[in-house]
Amino acid sequence: MKISFIKQLINIVEMSNICEIEITRFFTKIRISKTSLRETNEELISISKKTNRESGKSVKIEEVKKEKKKEKKKEKEDNIHTITSPMVGTFYIAPAPDAPPYIETGDRIKKGDVVCIIEAMKIMNEIESDVSGEVVDVLVTNEEPVEYNQELFIIRKT
Known part of the structure; x- marks a missing residue:
């Protein structure tokens, strides 16, 4: 890539709302990020x-x-635990749209309790708690896409 082309890209990123741009040409790859x-x-x-x-x-x-x-x-406190997503999919806090949520902030849960469902490839996967404790925070909203290892819940162990 020519230097003049790279300078133009830098100007475009600086003057626009674009935060990052990545361009690949043949064997050359360039990434410009402003934040x-x-x-x-x-x-x-x-x-x-x-x-x-x-x-x-x-x-x-x-x-x-x-x-x-x-x-x-x-x-981080020693007694704080984070439940993370074991897969990529869609997060559901309740077993059905009209059903109450599995857990809410302030609820007490036991090891093995179902805390949510993650739908992956049209299969509903129940996610169980791996600790007992109190739900401090629900970090994801219902029907939100989640990534592998994304934090879902913060639990204070008891």
């Missing part, structure tokens, strides 16, 4: 500068990312 990458780089640079001032050593980006992950894990 997520910039924010991530600014965070990494500020953390890197802070760490460099404190220790006087250079810090690799991977190390900064690992530090951020460790901080997030520490913030």
Whole structure:
């Protein structure tokens, strides 16, 4: 790809509502993003500068990312558990449109209780809780498409 073409793409992304664009031509692939990458780089640079001032050593980006992950894990409580989707499909909170939901925020559930249904390829799959506890939050709305390993519920273990 020519530099002038790449510059035009950058201008198009900057001047429009497009957040990201990816173009592939033959064996060349280019991705231009104006939000997520910039924010991530600014965070990494500020953390890197802070760490460099404190220790006087250079810090690799991977190390900064690992530090951020460790901080997030520490913030989570030990007794909080997240139920995630075991498959891609459509989320249903109730067994039928006119039926009450399996669980709601504030409900107490036991290990093995059905918490929702995920429809995949026209098959209704009942999803069971793998812990006992109180439902803190329902993160997905009824009939919403869900991805594999997407967080569905936050449970406070008892």
